[in-house]
Amino acid sequence: MLKLKDRKRAIKGLAEELKGLMEGEETITIMHLCGTHEDTVTRYNLRSLLPENLKVVPGPGCPVCITPDTDLQRAFHLLEKENVILTTFGDMARVPFEGKSFFYYKSKGYDVRIVYSVFDALEIAKTTDKPVVFFAIGFETTMPSTAVAVLDGVENFYVLSAHRFFIPAMEHLLSFDDVRIDGFICPGHVSTIVGVKAYEHIKVPQVIAGFEPEDVLLALCMLVKAIKNGENCLLNEYTRAVRYEGNVKAQKVMNEVFDRDDWEWRGLGVVRNSGAPLKKRYEDFDALKVFEDAFKDFEPREDKKKRLCRCGDVLRGVATPLDCSLFMKACTPKNPIGACMVSFEGTCNIWARYWRG
Incomplete structure (x- = not known):
C-alpha cells in the first residue's frame, strides 16, 4: 500500500494522463460492473477528476x-x-x-x-x-x-x-440499442472466482480492476489507450488477486x-x-x-409504488440517481422504494451517502 502522499501523487498523475489522452477525442463511455467500484468512484469523487468527454457509468454490479x-x-x-x-x-x-x-x-x-x-x-x-x-x-x-x-x-x-x-449479463448489456458501452471495468470480486479467461469471448475492451482509487484510474487509462488504438483488449490490472484461470x-x-x-x-x-x-x-x-x-397458486404482481422508480434504468446504465424523481425525496436510505437505495452496493444508496453534486 502506498503512503498517503504517494497515493495522492499517483492519483493526480493518472488524472492528468487521462485528460491528455482524451484531449480532442469524442466521448468515451466506460461501464463498471461492481458496487464496490461505484463506492470508490463516488466516495473519492473521481468523476470530478475526469475530462468531460470520459463518462464512467455504473452497471448491474449489485446482487x-x-x-x-x-x-x-x-x-x-x-x-x-x-x-x-x-x-x-x-x-x-x-x-x-x-x-x-x-x-x-x-x-x-x-x-x-x-x-x-x-x-x-x-x-x-x-x-x-x-x-x-x-x-x-x-x-x-x-x-x-x-x-x-x-x-x-x-x-x-x-x-x-x-x-x-454474471458474465451472460455483460453480453446482454451489449445487445441494448439505448446503452452505449465503449469498454468495461470488470467486477473485481467475481473475477477472483471466474478468472481472466471467463471474459475472453466478450468483444469490447475490458480491464479487471481493483478497488483503490488509483486502481480505477489506472484501469481507465488502460481502456482509453486501447479504445483509441482500436484494440479489443482484455487486461488484468488486479493481478494481486485475480489469476487467469481463477479459483x-x-x-x-x-x-x-x-x-x-x-x-x-x-x-x-x-x-x-x-x-x-x-x-x-x-x-x-x-x-x-x-x-x-x-x-401452485403463486402469481407475481407489479408494485405500483415503484412505477416512478428508475432503479432498472440505473442498473442498465442509461440513467443516474439524479434522473429519478424519487431520489432523496420519497426514496431515501431510511425509507427505500427501489432496491438500488437499499444495499450498500446500490448506486442510489452510494450517491445518497457520498454525492457532492
Whole structure:
C-alpha cells in the first residue's frame, strides 16, 4: 500500500494522463460492473477528476439490486404458506415490495433470521427440526459457498436460489440499442472466482480492476489507450488477486451443484443462461421443488409504488440517481422504494451517502 502522499501523487498523475489522452477525442463511455467500484468512484469523487468527454457509468454490479421483485415475492409467498425459518442477508431483508420486506414479516412474528453466510443458516438447521430455507442471492462470488452448504447439507436445510451467473449479463448489456458501452471495468470480486479467461469471448475492451482509487484510474487509462488504438483488449490490472484461470476449486463446486437457465434481472429483462437453479440431483435441497405445492397458486404482481422508480434504468446504465424523481425525496436510505437505495452496493444508496453534486 502506498503512503498517503504517494497515493495522492499517483492519483493526480493518472488524472492528468487521462485528460491528455482524451484531449480532442469524442466521448468515451466506460461501464463498471461492481458496487464496490461505484463506492470508490463516488466516495473519492473521481468523476470530478475526469475530462468531460470520459463518462464512467455504473452497471448491474449489485446482487441485491438486480434480484427482481418476482424472486422476492416468491420468498414472501413461501413464508406465508409454510412454517419455515427463512434466512437471508441483512441488506436483502430491507428490499420492499408493496410496503413489505423480510423485516416486515419478522415484525409480524414470522421466523426470519439474518445471517452473515449460508453456513450460519446451515448451523441453524442443525439445531432445529423446522425447515430452514436460505434465500440465496449473489453472483459467482457467493455461489460456491452455497454449493458447499448443499453438499454438506442436512435433511431440513433448503435453498431458494436467486443466484445469477454474471458474465451472460455483460453480453446482454451489449445487445441494448439505448446503452452505449465503449469498454468495461470488470467486477473485481467475481473475477477472483471466474478468472481472466471467463471474459475472453466478450468483444469490447475490458480491464479487471481493483478497488483503490488509483486502481480505477489506472484501469481507465488502460481502456482509453486501447479504445483509441482500436484494440479489443482484455487486461488484468488486479493481478494481486485475480489469476487467469481463477479459483478452479470454487468453479468446480459451483458447477457441480448449479444448473443454468434463462432468468430475469431487474432492469435487464430475461438474460440467457444467467439463472442458477439447483441441479436435479440436488432437488432434495431445492425449496422450489420441496415446497412446490405451496407455489401452485403463486402469481407475481407489479408494485405500483415503484412505477416512478428508475432503479432498472440505473442498473442498465442509461440513467443516474439524479434522473429519478424519487431520489432523496420519497426514496431515501431510511425509507427505500427501489432496491438500488437499499444495499450498500446500490448506486442510489452510494450517491445518497457520498454525492457532492
